[in-house]
Amino acid sequence: MNMPITSLLYVKPRLWGRLAARYAASWWAMLHLGAVALVMALSPSTYHRANRLATSRYIYASTWQVLPWFTVLTALVSLVIIRIVLVTAQSYGLSRYALEMVVRVLVLELLPLSAAMFAALRAGMAFDANAMGLARSGVPAGAATAETLRRLRHDLVPQVIANAFSVLSLAMVSSTIVLVLAYLNVYGLSPWGLPDYTRTVGRVFDPTVTLGFVFKTVLFGLAVAVIPSAAILDLLRRPRRLRTNVQPGALRLLFVLLLIEASSLAVKYI
Amino acid sequence: MNDKDLTRTADGPPDEPRHVEAKALILLVVIGALIAAFFLYVMYARGVFEKTQELVLVADDSEGVIPGMDMSFAGFPIGRVRQVELGKDGKVNILVDIPKADAKWLRTTSVFTLERSIVGETRLRAYSGILTDPPLPDHAQRPVLRGDAAAEIPRLVATAHTLLENLETMTRPDSHIGNTLANVDALSGRLTGRYGVLGTALGGDAEAEKLLQTLRRLDTLLAKTDQRVFGKNGVMDDTQGAIRELNGLLSDARGTLQKADAVLAEAQAVGKNARVATEDLGRLRGEVDASLRKVNRLVDEVNRKWPFKRDTEIKLP
Numbered sequence: 001m002n003m004p005i006t007s008l009l010y011v012k013p014r015l016w017g018r019l020a021a022r023y024a025a026s027w028w029a030m031l032h033l034g035a036v037a038l039v040m041a042l043s044p045s046t047y048h049r050a051n052r053l054a055t056s057r058y059i060y061a062s063t064w065q066v067l068p069w070f071t072v073l074t075a076l077v078s079l080v081i082i083r084i085v086l087v088t089a090q091s092y093g094l095s096r097y098a099l100e101m102v103v104r105v106l107v108l109e110l111l112p113l114s115a116a117m118f119a120a121l122r123a124g125m126a127f128d129a130n131a132m133g134l135a136r137s138g139v140p141a142g143a144a145t146a147e148t149l150r151r152l153r154h155d156l157v158p159q160v161i162a163n164a165f166s167v168l169s170l171a172m173v174s175s176t177i178v179l180v181l182a183y184l185n186v187y188g189l190s191p192w193g194l195p196d197y198t199r200t201v202g203r204v205f206d207p208t209v210t211l212g213f214v215f216k217t218v219l220f221g222l223a224v225a226v227i228p229s230a231a232i233l234d235l236l237r238r239p240r241r242l243r244t245n246v247q248p249g250a251l252r253l254l255f256v257l258l259l260i261e262a263s264s265l266a267v268k269y270i
Numbered sequence: 271m272n273d274k275d276l277t278r279t280a281d282g283p284p285d286e287p288r289h290v291e292a293k294a295l296i297l298l299v300v301i302g303a304l305i306a307a308f309f310l311y312v313m314y315a316r317g318v319f320e321k322t323q324e325l326v327l328v329a330d331d332s333e334g335v336i337p338g339m340d341m342s343f344a345g346f347p348i349g350r351v352r353q354v355e356l357g358k359d360g361k362v363n364i365l366v367d368i369p370k371a372d373a374k375w376l377r378t379t380s381v382f383t384l385e386r387s388i389v390g391e392t393r394l395r396a397y398s399g400i401l402t403d404p405p406l407p408d409h410a411q412r413p414v415l416r417g418d419a420a421a422e423i424p425r426l427v428a429t430a431h432t433l434l435e436n437l438e439t440m441t442r443p444d445s446h447i448g449n450t451l452a453n454v455d456a457l458s459g460r461l462t463g464r465y466g467v468l469g470t471a472l473g474g475d476a477e478a479e480k481l482l483q484t485l486r487r488l489d490t491l492l493a494k495t496d497q498r499v500f501g502k503n504g505v506m507d508d509t510q511g512a513i514r515e516l517n518g519l520l521s522d523a524r525g526t527l528q529k530a531d532a533v534l535a536e537a538q539a540v541g542k543n544a545r546v547a548t549e550d551l552g553r554l555r556g557e558v559d560a561s562l563r564k565v566n567r568l569v570d571e572v573n574r575k576w577p578f579k580r581d582t583e584i585k586l587p
Contacts, residue, residue, distance in 0.1 A: 056294035064293050094390070169301040176304060199340070199347055202315025206338050210312055 030230035030252075037160040037226055046157050054154060058162030063169050066122050074114060074174040075181060078106055082178075082185050095186075099197065102182045103204045107175045108213055109261070115170035116220035116257050119163055120228075156229055164221025171217050209268060216264045220257060227253040317350060322367040323408040325349065327382050327394070329416065332362040334392030335384065341366050341394040348372035351394065364414065366394070377403035378410075385417040 040046045047055075082102050089098035179201070187193030205213075231249025287293075313319065329335070332354050340347035349368035357363045368376065380398040387393070394414070406412075440447045460470040465478035472478050499505045 053291065056291040059294040059297060060287060060290045063297055067297075097390070165298070165301070168305075169297065172301060172304050172308065176308065196347075198311075198315045202312065202317065203338050203340070203350075205312040205315065210309075 026230075026234050029234060030227060033156070033230045033233065034160075034222060034226040037156050037229075038222070040157045041161050050154070051158055055158035055161050058158045059165055062119060062122060062162045062166035066118065066166065067170065067173060070115070070118055070170050071173055071177055074111060075177050078111075078174075078178045079181055079185075081106060081110075082182055086185055099182060099186050099200050100204055103179070103201060106178050106182075108204070108209065109265070111174045111178060112167070112171040112213070112217050112220055113257065113261055115174065115217075116167050116224055118170060119166040119221070120224045120253055120257070122166075159229060160222065160225035163225035164218060167221035167224055168217050171220075212264055212268055216260060219260050223253060223256045223260065227256060317367065317369065320369045320371075322369050323373050324352075325366045325368055325376070325406065326409065326411040327364040327366060327384075327414040328357070328411060329362045329364060329384055329414045331416065332356075332364070334386050335362070335364055335394070339391065339394060341368070341382075341396060343372075343375045343396045343398070348375055348396070349394075364394075374405060375401075376406040377401060378406055379403045380406060380412070382412055382414045383417055384414050388423075 085102050085105075086095065086098045089095045089101070183193065183197050187197065228249045231252065335351060335354050337351050337353055339351045341349035341351065349366045349372065351364055352367045353365040355363050355365070375398055376396055377398045377400060379400055380396050383395050383397070385393045385395065439445055442448065457470060461467060463469055463475070465475050468481065469475050469478040472481060497504065
């Protein structure tokens with residue numbers, strides 16, 4: 001019975017209902033865990049000494065260690081994209097739209113998504129070889145519950161905070177760098193393009209877009225923080241034989257990230 | 271092993287970096303400041319901190335107008351569309367925020383246009399012809415003129431079609447213009463021919479030749495006439511002699527007339543004398559008449575007194 005949903009086609013039709021219910025329950029558990037984590041993150045009593053230290057540690061691991069490399073990498077890739085967009089726009093005589101396009105495509109869409117992916121790979125999915133081992137070897141029910149509680153109390157909230165912060169900071173820093181790079185590419189080192197540039201940025205970041213940007217980034221952070229943890233806890237509660245070495249929840253995380261991105265695009269442009 | 275692992279996870283990795291809390295705090299502060307700065311910049315870019323005045327542009331159609339688009343003056347953005355709403359009269363009200371610093375470019379006589387290009391966004395422009403006019407007041411309401419390039423296309427195509435048809439008609443071999451050009455060609459050929467404009471005007475070289483012959487004859491005639499009239503012993507010389515004689519005659523006539531004048535004066539005097547004499551003669555006649563009546567009466571008397579002789583003859587004295 002402990003089969004992943006992908007094997008739905010290989011089970012007997014009379015078991016489909018049970019599989020679907022189990023699948024829905026795991027989604028519900030994930031949402032519930034996310035809500036609990038959010039509530040705990042917002043309650044001041046969570047921030048005692050031990051949790052602060054744990055949060056600092058997670059922030060250090062997910063942001064401090066990653067930020068320089070991520071920034072350099074995104075700057076390089078963005079530089080290439082900015083050049084391509086500018087040169088193409090100039091060749092069609094549409095250079096006045098190039099800057100707006102760069103800001104919309106890179107800052108609003110690509111960078112938050114890349115930051116979320118990067119944080120997920122770096123912090124969200126690489127966090128628990130132990131849990132994988134536990135899940136594979138199988139743990140007694142009592143131990144699993146204890147582990148769940150311990151994770152909730154000690155690790156989950158700091159992780160959620162750290163991962164959300166990681167996504168937010170990676171996105172913000174790289175966005176700032178890209179904004180500067182875009183200005184330098186379009187106007188060079190001259191300061192006289194600043195009013196025009198400011199106006200373009202102001203036109204792009206209308207209140208709806210800005211709120212959408214912030215909301216999307218926060219949702220990315222929550223997804224990166226909650227989904228892998230929820231998957232591990234689900235595994236602990238219902239140990240099963242894993243057929244692949246893929247981190248539990250990885251596919252679900254990717255799916256949720258794309259869903260958030262698609263919803264954001266749909267809200268903004270449709 | 272499991273318990274050991276759990277403990278490790280709970281307490282964090284054993285090789286924990288130094289000052290991890292301080293680093294996390296620095297990150298939090300820096301990223302927080304960055305986010306705050308970003309929001310402030312976006313707010314500044316959207317003109318939240320600028321003092322603005324409102325301008326309401328009234329249009330028939332709001333197509334292409336979106337909140338946030340710029341209104342430009344001489345290519346510089348000086349205002350931003352805040353809201354587009356449908357008014358009670360069914361017209362579109364475009365509310366534009368204009369920073370106070372840029373409001374000086376808008377005057378009461380400014381004209382506003384909304385231009386839709388085929389490629390690219392709709393543009394809202396302001397034109398101020400006379401910058402010395404009074405400045406545009408706050409909450410001013412102005413009509414906006416639409417220049418729609420796309421809407422013009424069908425009309426343009428229709429006009430171009432008609433134009434091309436006309437052009438085709440004009441350039442056909444049997445068209446009026448073709449005939450006219452052929453005539454012009456023939457005309458220019460004639461103009462450059464032997465008799466030039468003359469042949470063209472008279473309709474042929476033969477006619478021109480005739481005219482030229484006539485002219486030559488006329489020339490000869492004129493030469494002869496000149497000789498006869500103004501030459502030696504010509505008409506003019508005779509005429510001059512005649513005039514001179516006439517002059518003499520006239521002076522003679524004048525003398526004669528003077529003499530006649532004197533004769534007339536004398537005749538007048540004679541006439542006057544004759545009138546006096548005539549008056550005397552009248553009186554004399556009266557006297558004669560009276561004498562005759564007396565004589566008559568005397569004869570009658572004698573006859574009455576002397577009846578012997580009936581002789582009625584009277585002997586005048």
